[in-house]
Amino acid sequence: MDSKKILVLDDHNFSRVCRAILEREGFAPEIPETNKISATLSRWQEFGLVIASYPIAETFAEKIRNAGTPVLVLSDFFNREISEALEHFKVCRCLIKPLDFEHFIGVIGEMFHGEASKQGGCDLA
Numbered sequence: 001m002d003s004k005k006i007l008v009l010d011d012h013n014f015s016r017v018c019r020a021i022l023e024r025e026g027f028a029p030e031i032p033e034t035n036k037i038s039a040t041l042s043r044w045q046e047f048g049l050v051i052a053s054y055p056i057a058e059t060f061a062e063k064i065r066n067a068g069t070p071v072l073v074l075s076d077f078f079n080r081e082i083s084e085a086l087e088h089f090k091v092c093r094c095l096i097k098p099l100d101f102e103h104f105i106g107v108i109g110e111m112f113h114g115e116a117s118k119q120g121g122c123d124l125a
Contacts, residue, residue, distance in 0.1 A: 004026065004027050004028050004048060004112075005028045005030065005047050005048055006022055006027050006028065006029045006030070006047060006049045006050070006108075007030055007040065007047040007049070007050045007052075008022075008029050008031045008051045009031075009037065009050070009051070009053065009060070010051070010053045010056070010074065011053065014053070016031075018051065019031055021101055021105065022108075025105055025108075027108070030047070044060070044069060045069070047069060048069075048070070048112060049069070049071075049072060049112060050069060050070070050071045050072070051074065051108075052072075052074070053073070053074045053075065054073050054074070054082055054094075055085075068090045070091040070092070070093075070111040070112075071089045071091065071092045071093075072094075072107065072108065072111060073085075073086060073092060073093070073094045074094075074095055074097055074099070075095075075096060075097065076097050082094065091111070093107055093111060095107060
């Protein structure tokens, strides 16, 4: 696994912004085309982090449930349904959009360095 490699699963516009920010910080984001998400998810173990919007994150939870790959879920809101979805991941954080991008990069750094290890951890920004 390349610890700097990040899988980004979000809408096209946000993914482009996310790619620019992550590349600026020295990360290697991969943004699959919509019709190739399933194929990309079969390679989830190649990534040091997965960033996904809710409800996209819920669709791949089964694949990486107990893998320990950190997951950063982005959402427009937070409720019980999202909280329950986060419990499926071993290492997970949640940020609420719109994002403070400096905080976003800080959370990514924490997750890469193992500082965000609380199951179902939630960080509202």
